Structures are given as C-alpha cells and as structure tokens.
Amino acid sequence: MTTPVAVIDYKAGNLTSVVKSLRHLGAEVTVTDSPEPLATAERIILPGVGHFAATRRLDETGLTPAIRAAIERGVPFLGICVGMQWLYAGSTEAPDQPGLGYLSETIERFPEGSEKVPHVGWNQIDASPKSRLLAGVESGEFAYFTHSWRAPITAATAATTNYIQPFASVVEDRNVFGVQFHPEKSGETGLKILKNFLELRPC
Amino acid sequence: MLTRRIIACLDVRDGRVVKGVQFVDLIDAGDPAELAHRHAQEGADEIVLLDITATHEGRKTLLETVRRTAKSLFVPFTVGGGIRTAEDAAAVFDAGADKVSINSAALADPDLIGQIGASFGAQAVIVAIDARRDHNSPDPVRNARVFTHGGRKDTGRTAVEWAREAESRGAGEILLTSMDSDGTRAGFDCELTAAVSSAVRIPVIASGGAGTVAHFADVFDAGHADAALAASIFHFGVSSARSLKQELAQLGIPVRLPC
Numbered sequence: 001m002t003t004p005v006a007v008i009d010y011k012a013g014n015l016t017s018v019v020k021s022l023r024h025l026g027a028e029v030t031v032t033d034s035p036e037p038l039a040t041a042e043r044i045i046l047p048g049v050g051h052f053a054a055t056r057r058l059d060e061t062g063l064t065p066a067i068r069a070a071i072e073r074g075v076p077f078l079g080i081c082v083g084m085q086w087l088y089a090g091s092t093e094a095p096d097q098p099g100l101g102y103l104s105e106t107i108e109r110f111p112e113g114s115e116k117v118p119h120v121g122w123n124q125i126d127a128s129p130k131s132r133l134l135a136g137v138e139s140g141e142f143a144y145f146t147h148s149w150r151a152p153i154t155a156a157t158a159a160t161t162n163y164i165q166p167f168a169s170v171v172e173d174r175n176v177f178g179v180q181f182h183p184e185k186s187g188e189t190g191l192k193i194l195k196n197f198l199e200l201r202p203c
Numbered sequence: 204m205l206t207r208r209i210i211a212c213l214d215v216r217d218g219r220v221v222k223g224v225q226f227v228d229l230i231d232a233g234d235p236a237e238l239a240h241r242h243a244q245e246g247a248d249e250i251v252l253l254d255i256t257a258t259h260e261g262r263k264t265l266l267e268t269v270r271r272t273a274k275s276l277f278v279p280f281t282v283g284g285g286i287r288t289a290e291d292a293a294a295v296f297d298a299g300a301d302k303v304s305i306n307s308a309a310l311a312d313p314d315l316i317g318q319i320g321a322s323f324g325a326q327a328v329i330v331a332i333d334a335r336r337d338h339n340s341p342d343p344v345r346n347a348r349v350f351t352h353g354g355r356k357d358t359g360r361t362a363v364e365w366a367r368e369a370e371s372r373g374a375g376e377i378l379l380t381s382m383d384s385d386g387t388r389a390g391f392d393c394e395l396t397a398a399v400s401s402a403v404r405i406p407v408i409a410s411g412g413a414g415t416v417a418h419f420a421d422v423f424d425a426g427h428a429d430a431a432l433a434a435s436i437f438h439f440g441v442s443s444a445r446s447l448k449q450e451l452a453q454l455g456i457p458v459r460l461p462c
Contacts, residue, residue, distance in 0.1 A: 012324070013322075013323055013324045013327070014296045014301070014323055014324075014327065016273075016296065016297065016298075016299050017273075017299065017301055020273065020274070020299065021277060024275060024277075049323070049324035049326060049327070050320075050323070050324035050325070050326075051324075116404050116405065116406060116429070117404060118326070118375070118404075118405065118406075119205065120326070120375070120376065120405075120406045120429070121205050121206060121207075121208050121248070121406070121429065121430070122205070122206050122208065122248055122459040123204065123205045123206065124204060142206070142459045144248075144278070144279060145205075146326040146375070147326075162204065163205055182279075184277065185277065185278060185279050185301060186277070186278075187243070187277050187278055188277075190277060191277060
C-alpha cells in the first residue's frame with residue numbers, strides 16, 4: 001500500500017531531496033504550489049530552507065488557510081526546518097511576516113557568543129518517549145541541522161537538541177509535527193522519522 | 204553535542220572517480236554512486252563530488268552521475284566543479300545535489316554567491332578556496348593567497364579576506380584547500396585553517412593533506428575546522444570513515460559514530 005502525501009512547493013529552496021526520500025519509502029508524492037489539492041490531502045509536508053520571509057508566499061497563494069483547514073480536519077502535517085518554524089507566531093528573522101500561529105511562541109536567533117552561528121552539522125536529539133513521530137528513535141541519535149534561528153522549549157516539544165542552549169528540535173501537538181533538522185538528510189534516523197509520519201494514524 | 208564532520212570527497216572525471224595527487228597523476232578509483240554509498244554506509248557525514256571534467260560532453264555525464272549518486276543517498280550531498288552560472292547550479296540541484304561548491308566562478312563574479320543563495324538558500328552555497336602560503340610575505344599564513352586553474356593562476360587575493368567577503372555575500376560554508384598540503388598525506392595546514400576559521404562565523408571545511416587519524420584530530424583542535432574532507436584516504440581501503448571516527452572518538456573529538 002502506498003501512502004499519499006502532499007508536499008508543498010512555495011518556491012523556497014530545493015524539494016528534490018525531500019520528494020526523493022518519501023518516494024524511497026514508498027509514498028505517493030504530489031507536489032503542489034496551490035491550495036486546491038490540500039482539500040483532499042491525507043498527509044501534508046511543508047519543507048523549507050532559507051529565509052522565514054519566503055513563507056509570505058503561503059499567504060499570497062492561499063496555501064495558509066488551506067493548511068489551517070487541513071490541520072483542523074486532523075490531517076497529519078509535518079513542517080521541516082523553516083516549515084517547522086512557520087507553525088509558530090512568527091520569527092525575528094522576518095518580524096513583519098506572521099507564521100501560522102498554531103504554536104504561540106516566536107522563533108529567535110541563536111545568541112551570539114563564541115560558537116558559530118549558523119548551527120550546521122550532525123547533532124543529537126533527546127527524544128520524548130511519548131512522541132509518535134519519534135517512535136523507535138532513541139535519545140542520542142543524530143540528525144543533520146542547518147539553521148540560525150530556533151524554537152523555544154515548551155509543552156509541545158517532543159525532542160530537544162543542545163547547541164549554545166537547548167532548543168526544540170522536534171514539536172508535536174496532536175497531528176501537527178515539526179522537525180528543525182532535515183530528516184531527508186539524516187541517514188537511517190531521518191528515514192525512520194519520515195516513515196513514522198507516513199504510517200502514523202491521525203488522532 | 205554538535206559533532207565534527209568527516210566528509211568524503213570523490214573527484215570525478217568523465218563519470219569515474221579519480222584522485223589527483225597535487226592536481227596531477229590521476230588514478231582510476233571506481234564508480235561514484237557506488238563509492239558514495241559505501242562511504243555513507245561507513246559513516247561519512249557528507250559526500251562531496253568534485254567534477255574535474257573540462258568538456259561540454261562531460262557536463263552532461265556529470266548530471267547523470269549526480270542523479271544516479273543522489274538517488275538513494277540520505278546524507279548531505281555537495282557537487283562542485285565547473286559550476287559557472289546560477290543555471291548550472293540549478294541543474295545540479297535538480298539532479299539531486301543539496302549544496303553546490305563554487306570556486307573560480309565566484310571569484311570572477313562574486314554576485315553568483317548571492318544569486319544561488321536567493322533561490323536555494325545560503326546553506327546550499329559552499330565557496331571553495333584553493334590557497335597557498337605566501338612565503339614572500341612576512342606572515343605567510345595570514346597572507347596565504349588564493350589560486351585558481353589548478354594552482355596556475357594567482358588571484359592576488361588572500362584566503363582570509365576572500366573568505367570574509369564570501370561570507371558577507373551569503374556563502375553558507377567555506378571549503379578551504381591547502382595547495383601546499385594537498386595530496387601529500389602529510390597533514391592538513393592547521394595554521395591556515397585556523398586563520399580562516401577564526402575570521403568567519405560560517406563553518407570551514409578543511410581539505411588537503413589527510414593521511415592519518417592524528418591529522419584529522421589536529422585540524423579539528425589546532426585548526427578549528429568544523430569539518431574535514433578527505434578523498435584518497437578513503438579509497439583503496441586505506442581507512443574507512445568508521446575506523447577513522449572510532450579512533451577520533453577515543454581522542455576526545457566529538458563525532459557521529461555509525462550504528
């Protein structure tokens with residue numbers, strides 16, 4: 001059985017790796033830059049690299065209300081990197097551009113100090129055992145990160161990662177998920193997380 | 204903890220992996236897709252494919268090689284060599300690369316860095332710098348000069364200053380090759396790496412000279428490298444990323460150990 005999944009293309013960065021890894025896992029991938037297919041989508045992934053301001057296109061193309069409606073219907077949603085950050089109220093990277101506001105906090109930049117910003121490379125995730133997205137992922141497994149802004153730790157945090165300070169590397173709230181790292185570039189650990197997303201039952 | 208990255212580099216000509224020793228004496232070392240997968244399985248954190256083909260026909264071969272290599276590679280994959288325009292970069296991304304490495308084209312047209320970054324994100328743009336110590340200068344390391352065309356052409360710029368400019372123009376990482384060390388297996392140029400790494404806030408990948416585990420430990424410690432790249436050490440069964448990382452871990456270097 002193949003799992004249908006809609007991958008949102010908002011013209012920010014490269015979708016090739018995400019689509020390739022989902023197809024590798026047997027998913028039936030539909031790439032869309034318009035809201036219509038989301039009305040019947042069974043799972044939605046919002047990838048993202050680059051600048052938070054690029055999410056403006058989601059508002060301009062009507063994707064934002066379509067995603068909001070799908071989430072309200074209980075459709076599993078996974079945001080990757082900037083796609084995760086967009087779930088929040090906004091980001092100091094682009095203060096004039098609101099996020100979805102599903103989570104109420106604001107994304108902020110890593111503080112300046114002796115460590116380099118951006119945070120680039122393989123770092124460990126400390127996973128909550130209750131997480132459905134991280135089923136079978138043990139604490140201490142590695143994922144590939146590349147970002148300068150990060151989410152605060154809250155009740156929705158399903159995994160934390162430490163760089164300069166601990167931050168939320170995975171969020172999970174009902175059927176809404178977000179990962180700060182790139183599961184499509186995180187080897188077997190990343191594939192396991194994507195597979196969990198494709199297989200989990202909406203609650 | 205953020206780990207230091209070990210990057211396996213495949214130098215490719217006409218669809219086959221070769222390895223230059225100081226940019227000459229090419230030896231055939233195998234199929235790029237096969238070697239990339241083997242390195243990833245053995246724990247390489249990233250794969251870099253550097254195309255050293257000069258011909259137009261070879262470019263088409265490259266895109267096919269990239270597509271084939273990327274197909275089931277689930278670690279970051281960088282492609283460099285011969286990328287001269289934003290269109291060249293787009294074609295390589297479309298074939299499955301996550302990052303591109305640009306070198307002489309960025310020197311000739313520094314706007315290229317921002318152009319690629321605008322479409323694909325800064326994290327996708329690596330500026331590669333080939334540098335050689337300037338022994339005519341009172342400070343040969345800080346004044347190490349940038350060369351192009353396989354070391355034949357002196358750009359008149361210093362590595363430190365060009366790395367800073369590349370960062371300010373939106374490069375995501377710097378790939379710094381010491382032309383003095385490249386191919387010698389006598390160790391990375393740790394002083395040069397430290398000079399560049401401390402001049403920028405973006406990650407610096409050290410390249411050139413890997414021969415032993417101690418060389419990697421040195422470039423991470425003394426060289427402040429965020430990542431280290433090696434080609435020939437991983438070929439011909441000299442050393443695997445797995446054994447390299449296990450030994451580095453014993454030396455106290457944070458690395459991602461393969462399962």
